[in-house]
Amino acid sequence: MSFRDRPINLDEKGRRKWVYAKKPRGKWYTRRTIFSWFILLFLVAVPFIRINGNPLVLLDIAGRKFILFGAIFWAQDTFILALLMLSFILFIILFTVTFGRLWCGWACPQTIFLEMVFRKIEYWIEGDYRKRYRLDQGPWTREKILKKSAKHAIFILISIAMTNTFLLWFIGTEKWFALISEPIQEHLSGFTTMLIVSAFFYWVYAYFREQICTMVCPYGRMQGVLLDSGSIVVSYDYKRGEPRGAKTSGDCIDCRQCVSVCPTGIDIRDGLQLECINCTACIDQCNSVMKSTGKKPGLIRYDSENGIRNGHATIWNARNKAYSAVLLILFSFFIYTLFSRPVIETTILRTPGLLYQENPDQTISNIYNIKIVNKTHDELPLEIRLLSHDGKITMANNNLTVDDQARFESTFILYIPREKLSSDKTEVEFGIYSNNELIETCKTSFVGP
Numbered sequence: 171m172s173f174r175d176r177p178i179n180l181d182e183k184g185r186r187k188w189v190y191a192k193k194p195r196g197k198w199y200t201r202r203t204i205f206s207w208f209i210l211l212f213l214v215a216v217p218f219i220r221i222n223g224n225p226l227v228l229l230d231i232a233g234r235k236f237i238l239f240g241a242i243f244w245a246q247d248t249f250i251l252a253l254l255m256l257s258f259i260l261f262i263i264l265f266t267v268t269f270g271r272l273w274c275g276w277a278c279p280q281t282i283f284l285e286m287v288f289r290k291i292e293y294w295i296e297g298d299y300r301k302r303y304r305l306d307q308g309p310w311t312r313e314k315i316l317k318k319s320a321k322h323a324i325f326i327l328i329s330i331a332m333t334n335t336f337l338l339w340f341i342g343t344e345k346w347f348a349l350i351s352e353p354i355q356e357h358l359s360g361f362t363t364m365l366i367v368s369a370f371f372y373w374v375y376a377y378f379r380e381q382i383c384t385m386v387c388p389y390g391r392m393q394g395v396l397l398d399s400g401s402i403v404v405s406y407d408y409k410r411g412e413p414r415g416a417k418t419s420g421d422c423i424d425c426r427q428c429v430s431v432c433p434t435g436i437d438i439r440d441g442l443q444l445e446c447i448n449c450t451a452c453i454d455q456c457n458s459v460m461k462s463t464g465k466k467p468g469l470i471r472y473d474s475e476n477g478i479r480n481g482h483a484t485i486w487n488a489r490n491k492a493y494s495a496v497l498l499i500l501f502s503f504f505i506y507t508l509f510s511r512p513v514i515e516t517t518i519l520r521t522p523g524l525l526y527q528e529n530p531d532q533t534i535s536n537i538y539n540i541k542i543v544n545k546t547h548d549e550l551p552l553e554i555r556l557l558s559h560d561g562k563i564t565m566a567n568n569n570l571t572v573d574d575q576a577r578f579e580s581t582f583i584l585y586i587p588r589e590k591l592s593s594d595k596t597e598v599e600f601g602i603y604s605n606n607e608l609i610e611t612c613k614t615s616f617v618g619p
């Protein structure tokens with residue numbers, strides 16, 4: 171059977187073949203471990219870091235409010251968010267075209283949690299790959315029950331901790347503290363969500379594992395179109411390594427150590443494969459083999475197909491230059507729209523279901539709903555004036571002060587003298603003032619007889 175016939179972790183009947191990866195050791199694994207501490211610290215700390223009283227990042231989908239590094243986006247900023255999203259997607263494409271799956275190996279939360287948290291606990295409790303294999307295949311002894319119970323209990327606790335960390339990103343610290351400190355019946359939906367997501371995380375890291383990368387992740391499946399012969403990926407130097415074998419002229423002694431350490435179970439010597447998450451474990455393992463055989467390291471290394479074929483890798487080519495140019499334009503447009511957006515966002519609409527009222531003082535009145543989003547970090551005292559006609563506005567509540575980063579909703583009545591109206595539907599324009607300064611205008615319609 172060729173490795174291209176079916177995923178390496180499935181047998182001929184399509185059943186799961188468990189990958190018993192050997193614990194990686196070496197320079198790259200140490201670097202990745204240190205880097206993963208920073209990522210984990212970032213994930214936990216971000217919701218607690220505050221800028222002007224707001225979290226550094228908040229993805230409040232229910233409240234339709236997003237805070238990204240101090241910049242606040244409301245539902246009305248969908249266009250700006252879409253620009254940011256497009257820039258991010260293009261950045262990922264550019265990054266992947268140039269550096270392959272660097273993200274997967276170094277920064278993806280799935281890899282960080284699986285390789286740097288859950289698998290390390292597994293190595294600690296059950297030992298390295300051979301011991302784990304023997305434990306799994308052996309009978310249910312007291313030792314096996316104890317080890318499996320301890321491992322899964324810790325996995326469950328970490329899954330709950332992970333869920334709470336992600337909840338902090340989506341609901342913020344205040345709501346999260348309320349969720350964990352107040353009676354469960356007051357937050358039944360939040361508590362149920364937390365349990366379901368925790369159960370999902372536990373299932374992923376205890377059982378499903380590397381299949382997320384090899385079968386589910388859409389980013390992994392896009393590699394076929396994103397990577398080219400100039401992309402820097404974890405590569406086997408076939409020019410140096412072949413012909414492989416213990417007594418051949420190639421540097422590869424065919425010890426299969428690089429395969430034993432691979433968390434997705436593949437053989438990097440078969441070339442670029444979508445299962446390869448560029449975790450660098452095989453680089454470390456092969457380097458230690460090269461050291462013991464007296465050969466120079468780097469038989470498996472970060473390099474491009476062009477680099478291996480021609481002896482030197484060139485990062486820049488027409489493709490990533492074009493992506494960079496488009497990304498620069500798109501991101502500049504995003505920055506421009508971000509900094510030129512109005513400080514408040516006002517929506518004024520006639521109250522649905524109501525027409526007009528004829529008043530004894532010869533005025534016609536309409537009732538309006540007004541929504542104002544204050545996007546500044548200051549409390550804003552506001553005032554609404556009618557710019558297009560002589561008329562009078564009566565607000566439902568006298569105080570029109572909108573807190574910083576808050577949304578204001580109210581109702582008001584607009585009175586216009588009958589003789590000022592020329593048709594049954596007139597366009598009217600309002601001005602929103604703060605401290606006598608016009609900061610936004612808003613148009614809507616006024617109906618009359």
Ligand code: SF4
Binds near residue numbers: 423424
């Ligand atoms: S670890 Fe290195 S020497 Fe051993 S099989 Fe893999 S590529 Fe060949």
Ligand code: SF4
Binds near residue numbers: 431436
């Ligand atoms: S082939 Fe190497 S870099 Fe790719 S997933 Fe396996 S061990 Fe990691």
